[in-house]
Amino acid sequence: MSPYQFRPFALLFLVTLPALAADTPVGTPGFANVVSFAYHSDGESHKVIVTSSPTRVRIDEPDDRWSFLYDPATQIFTGLEHGNYTWWTFSWPEVRTSVESSKRGEKRLQDMSLNGLSGLNSDNPAPETNAPANATPDANALATGDDSGYVWKQAGDKKRIAGLECEHWTGTSLSSGDCDVWCYNGPLPKVTEALARLRETDEPITIVPIRTLVPDFIFPVYDTLTKSGLTPVLITWGSDTTACSFRLIEQKTQPYDARLFSVPRLYAKTTLITLDGMILEQPMPNSRSQPAPRLNHLTPDSKQATPVGQPLP
Secondary structure (H helix, E strand, O other): OOHHHHHHHHOOOOOOOOOOOOOOOOOOOOEEEEEEEEEEEOOEEEEEEEEEOOOOEEEEEOOOOEEEEEEOOOOEEEEEEOOOOEEEEEEHHHHHHHHHHOHHHHHHHHHHHHOOOOOOOOOOOOOOOOOOOOOOOOHHHHOOOOOOOOEEEEEEEEEEEOOEEEEEEEEEOOOOOOEEEEEEOOOOHHHHHHHHHHHHHHHHHHHOOOOOOOOOOHHHHHHHHHHOOOEEEEEEEOOOOOOEEEEEEEEEEEEOOHHHHOOOOOOEEOEEHHHOOOOOOOEOOOOOOOEOOEEOOOOHHHHHOOOOOOEOO
16 A cells, blocks of 8 residues: 555654653653754744653654654664655764774765864764853853854843743854854853753754754854853844844653654655665565665655555554
């Protein structure tokens, strides 16, 4: 029977469950933290949702109709293509080894370098801050410059963003344009954890599916300000014609739902064409000889691909 006949049932339904208290500890068994961000970059706007359980992570890009599941212990990624009801998977340690040792991987890294990407460093997620709540930022340290290349000053303005009282900080740089950041004066553990997961998964997603998860610009800004006891809630940078922003929409805790961290039953397996020559091709379930058909994300027509393969058992 064709996968098209199951389309009404193949969609992944996200059940809205009652949010728990905001102070529920990060990583509490039986619960998941959900942190939503929105960003505008390169003339496009996107929403990113990070759902973290004690052992699994799910990141959704609803505007592009795709998601991926991530196991931090094994560093295995599983992608869900909601536009054509397919899924793919890869092992980041296996891909990373191949990229580091192959000529094809060397060219990929050169291309990434030309595009300003960072290289193979996904094993070093952003450090979490241990600053106490309502800690006083070290203005002197921020004013001397940091790894992000900015000198930070408090502007004195205040406003409420995402339900949080925020203060305005400005970053000045001689080598690039200025940056404005609205910060919560204290730690936000769920937000810090979500940013660490975005950093940890950003490079594998950039290298393999060739997709931009979030702007790399935000990571050094978060590093500097969280070390000083602040948590960025809204970051803006760029000129009037190339204005960019990254902001927190909401943070909440909800009961754990195993369906969020599994492949929908009727999604068919595919293989990313970008994995050709990088790792051994995995066979389709229930097939001894036929490899999984490939899904090409490098062409404009990739989002219109036809579902392939057999439904999962």
